[in-house]
Amino acid sequence: MPTSDTATLLIHCPDQPGLVHDVTGFIFSHGGNILDLEQHIDPLGNLFFMRVEWSLEKFHLEKEEIDSRFSILGRRHQMWWKLHFASQRKxxxxxxxxxxxxxxxxxxxxxxxxxxxxxxxxxxxxxxxxxxxxxxxxxxxxxxxxxxxxxxxxxxxxxxxxxxxxxxxxxxxxxxxxxxxxxxxxxxxxxxxxxxxxxxxxxxxxxxxxxxxxxxxxxxxxxxxxxxxxxxxxxxxxxxxxxxxxxxxxxxxxxxxxxxxxxxxxxxxxxxxxxxxxxxxxxxxx
The missing domain is CATH 3.40.50.170 (Formyl transferase, N-terminal domain)
Structure with a gap:
């Protein structure tokens, strides 16, 4: 379990070049440190799936801003995504x-x-x-x-x-x-x-x-x-x-x-x- 607050994005969208680069680039550009990243491609459905978790310790965006700022990237790639925070217990x-x-x-x-x-x-x-x-x-x-x-x-x-x-x-x-x-x-x-x-x-x-x-x-x-x-x-x-x-x-x-x-x-x-x-x-x- 994380010792400090983290954010997690779950994503799926049509597979295309540059998806990992764009998502990790978004996190890096705002000072995030990626802690865990996994991806899966379904070649039959041409689908891309991804989970990425990063530390919020030095992240420049407030929690309330992340979803709306990410939506620019998400819409460009026809993504479905969901954002979670470790501090918000289910x-x-x-x-x-x-x-x-x-x-x-x-x-x-x-x-x-x-x-x-x-x-x-x-x-x-x-x-x-x-x-x-x-x-x-x-x-x-x-x-x-x-x-x-x-x-x-x-x-x-x-x-x-x-x-x-x-x-x-x-x-x-x-x-x-x-x-x-x-x-x-x-x-x-x-x-x-x-x-x-x-x-x-x-x-x-x-x-x-x-x-x-x-x-x-x-x-x-x-x-x-x-x-x-x-x-x-x-x-x-x-x-x-x-x-x-x-x-x-x-x-x-x-x-x-x-x-x-x-x-x-x-x-x-x-x-x-x-x-x-x-x-x-x-x-x-x-």
């Missing part, structure tokens, strides 16, 4: 239901200083995990959901998130399909952990599906949420070998370890502004 809402393993893992990392974010709220459709949230001093908000009240409850959830200035939602085994309204409120900022190696075994009970198919590996997938269920841009995946001797309970137990680590790594990349979404894919800058 504010997370953790959505949970009854499963505790992902919630405990993220709250433990946060308490240990390993996750540089603010977590003002935990939101749930059940009361089961209230003690877990309160153990870490995080306010817990219960929104019981039925088919009849789902729309109204989600409106109340959105109001709560706005009130607390939330910019990222983490579905830490939240067993509800979120509405298009919530997705539109947080584009490319709702992370989900799916207890399966997508696109295999979508929907409910993937470990039961995997057991019935006699799979030799199980997996977990973290992805951004879109209106297409379990079809959003994939951020991170991992797998574990299993055998015919493993029961459904074994698969669930082993899978929970995968879910925790996959979600934590995906969230880390999101928090550190290392993810760039283009259409339905992600570029992950390591």
């Amino acid at each position: 504010r997370l809402a953790l959505f949970v239901s009854k499963e505790s393993h992902c919630l405990y893992d993220l709250l433990s990392r946060h308490e240990a200083g390993e996750l540089p974010v603010e977590i003002p709220v935990v939101v749930s459709n059940h009361e089961v995990l209230r003690p877990a949230a309160e153990r870490f001093g995080i306010p817990f908000h219960h929104f019981p959901i039925t088919p009849a009240n789902k729309a109204a409850q989600e409106e109340a959830q959105i109001a709560l998130l706005r009130e607390h200035g939330i910019d990222t939602v983490v579905l830490a085994r939240y067993m509800q399909i979120v509405s298009p309204a919530l997705i539109r409120e947080f584009p490319d900022a709702i992370l989900n952990i799916h207890h399966s190696f997508l696109p295999a075994f979508v929907g409910a009970k993937p470990y039961h599906q995997a057991y019935e198919r006699g799979v030799k590996i199980i997996g977990a997938t973290s992805h951004y949420v879109t209106e297409d269920l379990d079809q959003g841009p994939i951020i991170h995946q991992d797998v574990m070998r299993v055998s015919h001797e493993d029961s459904v309970a074994d698969l669930v137990r082993l899978g929970k370890d995968l879910e925790k680590t996959v979600l934590a790594k995906a969230l880390w990349w999101h928090v550190m502004n290392r993810l760039l979404v283009y259409r339905n894919k992600t570029v992950v800058f390591s």
Whole structure:
């Protein structure tokens, strides 16, 4: 993690000569010291992707000026870009239901200083995990959901998130399909952990599906949420070998370890502004 304030630009645009020169030249011309730079070219799509981070210690422009000054260069190259500052920590809402393993893992990392974010709220459709949230001093908000009240409850959830200035939602085994309204409120900022190696075994009970198919590996997938269920841009995946001797309970137990680590790594990349979404894919800058 940076020890002083830095700025990060995420960029994509049509590939063309001179892009790296122009972007780094902009930073150099204003006294910036580049700390990290990664680029990727998709030759099939003729696309250029870039992440560049620089120190603001001796940078001549005020934070409020950078975006508008860069826009001259950005428009010339038909760029999409997003600017982030390390000092502006993301504010997370953790959505949970009854499963505790992902919630405990993220709250433990946060308490240990390993996750540089603010977590003002935990939101749930059940009361089961209230003690877990309160153990870490995080306010817990219960929104019981039925088919009849789902729309109204989600409106109340959105109001709560706005009130607390939330910019990222983490579905830490939240067993509800979120509405298009919530997705539109947080584009490319709702992370989900799916207890399966997508696109295999979508929907409910993937470990039961995997057991019935006699799979030799199980997996977990973290992805951004879109209106297409379990079809959003994939951020991170991992797998574990299993055998015919493993029961459904074994698969669930082993899978929970995968879910925790996959979600934590995906969230880390999101928090550190290392993810760039283009259409339905992600570029992950390591």
